[in-house]
Structures are given as C-alpha cells and as structure tokens.
Amino acid sequence: AQTVTQSQPEMSVQEAETVTLSCTYDTSESDYYLFWYKQPPSRQMILVIRQEAYKQQNATENRFSVNFQKAAKSFSLKISDSQLGDAAMYFCAYLGAGNQFYFGTGTSLTVIP
Amino acid sequence: EAGVAQSPRYKIIEKRQSVAFWCNPISGHATLYWYQQILGQGPKLLIQFQNNGVVDDSQLPKDRFSAERLKGVDSTLKIQPAKLEDSAVYLCASSLGVGVTGNEQFFGPGTRLTVL
Numbered sequence: 001a002q003t004v005t006q007s008q009p010e011m012s013v014q015e016a017e018t019v020t021l022s023c024t025y026d027t028s029e030s031d032y033y034l035f036w037y038k039q040p041p042s043r044q045m046i047l048v049i050r051q052e053a054y055k056q057q058n059a060t061e062n063r064f065s066v067n068f069q070k071a072a073k074s075f076s077l078k079i080s081d082s083q084l085g086d087a088a089m090y091f092c093a094y095l096g097a098g099n100q101f102y103f104g105t106g107t108s109l110t111v112i113p
Numbered sequence: 114e115a116g117v118a119q120s121p122r123y124k125i126i127e128k129r130q131s132v133a134f135w136c137n138p139i140s141g142h143a144t145l146y147w148y149q150q151i152l153g154q155g156p157k158l159l160i161q162f163q164n165n166g167v168v169d170d171s172q173l174p175k176d177r178f179s180a181e182r183l184k185g186v187d188s189t190l191k192i193q194p195a196k197l198e199d200s201a202v203y204l205c206a207s208s209l210g211v212g213v214t215g216n217e218q219f220f221g222p223g224t225r226l227t228v229l
Contacts, residue, residue, distance in 0.1 A: 004155075033216060043202060044116075045156075045220035091155050095216055100169055101146075103155030 002027045004094050006104035013082045021077045021107045023092030032096040034075045039089040087111045117221035125227045131193040134224045138207030147190050148204040200228045
C-alpha cells in the first residue's frame with residue numbers, strides 16, 4: 001500500500017507571511033494524483049489544490065501553490081500572504097491506479113495575527 | 114449546489130450498542146466513500162461505492178461494520194456492536210467518478226461518534 005508522510009504535526013505562521021507544509025509519499029506507480037485538503041475546526045474538508053503526476057508544471061490556486069518533485073516523491077504546499085482563515089488541519093493525499101485515497105496524518109496550521 | 118449531507122452530527126453510545134450513520138451525496142455523484150478519522154490521524158477509507166456496487170471494502174471490519182447504498186444514492190454505515198476503539202469521526206464523501214476532475218472528493222461535515 002502507498003504511504004503518505006507529513007512530518008510536521010504543527011506549524012505556525014505570522015499573518016501575511018509565507019509558510020510551506022511538507023509531504024512525502026511512497027509509490028511504485030508512475031501515474032497518480034496528489035491533493036492537499038484543508039479541514040477547518042468545523043471539520044468539513046475541502047480541496048485546496050490538485051496535481052497530476054504526469055504534469056511537470058506545479059499547480060497553483062491563488063495564494064496556494066505546490067512544489068512537486070516526482071523523483072524525490074515530494075509534494076509540498078506553499079501558502080503565501082497567510083490569512084487568519086487559513087488556520088486549519090492540512091492533509092496531503094495520494095490517489096493511484098487502485099482508485100483509493102491515502103491520507104497523511106495532517107499538519108495543524110496556526111496563523112498568528 | 115447542495116453539499117454532502119450527513120446525520121446525525123454527534124452520537125454517544127455505550128459499548129456493545131448499535132449505531133447507524135446516514136449520508137446523502139451530491140446529486141449526480143456516482144462514487145461514495147466512507148472514512149473513519151480517529152483523533153490526530155488522517156481519514157482512513159472504510160468502503161467505496163460506485164453507484165450501488167462496492168468497489169473497495171478491504172479496510173472495513175466486516176465482523177461489526179456494514180454499509181449499503183440503496184439505489185445508488187443515499188448510504189448508511191452501521192456498527193454492531195460498537196467498541197471503545199470505534200470512537201472517531203465518520204466522514205462521507207462523494208465524487209463524480211468520471212472526467213478530468215471526476216476524482217475530486219467533496220466531504221460532508223462528519224458524524225462524531227463517542228463510545229463509552
């Protein structure tokens with residue numbers, strides 16, 4: 001089974017600053033998808049950003065961007081101009097040919113005013 | 114567009130009791146997922162439906178957990194009998210299942226289960 005590792009249980013960032021959340025994964029597949037999900041305290045998970053492994057260009061969604069390093073099996077999330085509403089648990093997830101999602105253990109992000 | 118609905122939002126039961134959770138996915142979504150999220154951990158897939166057929170239930174503890182998706186729409190997840198270690202949030206998610214963005218999952222608010 002694939003594994004997804006988030007080595008930072010907790011992170012904090014000053015409002016308006018930039019923070020990077022780390023994620024590594026283990027797979028032998030060449031074609032797969034990677035996701036970052038956000039889970040605010042209300043617990044409803046929402047998709048932040050998605051990356052297809054066959055695309056070399058890093059995905060970007062407004063203030064959110066990823067650094068996808070396929071050879072290193074690394075998929076970090078950069079949040080620019082952090083806002084108070086960005087405070088949440090962030091989960092990295094992998095979807096491969098088996099069509100099953102594998103989630104990491106999450107990183108709790110605190111935004112300091 | 115209405116999101117994924119789940120009920121109840123909270124449930125407290127004693128061990129060895131039974132409990133059932135309900136999920137109504139987004140209209141038109143063929144794929145439905147049930148996840149278990151224990152405090153401090155990421156969601157773990159319990160079962161995945163494609164329409165009303167089971168795609169993957171390899172991590173469902175079948176001696177006590179069961180799930181069904183009648184008519185390919187709503188789904189129920191049942192635990193009978195519950196154990197202390199079943200205390201968790203149970204998340205339901207749905208996706209279109211087809212197309213370029215068909216694998217994007219939309220999550221419901223979850224049901225927080227406490228087993229005493």
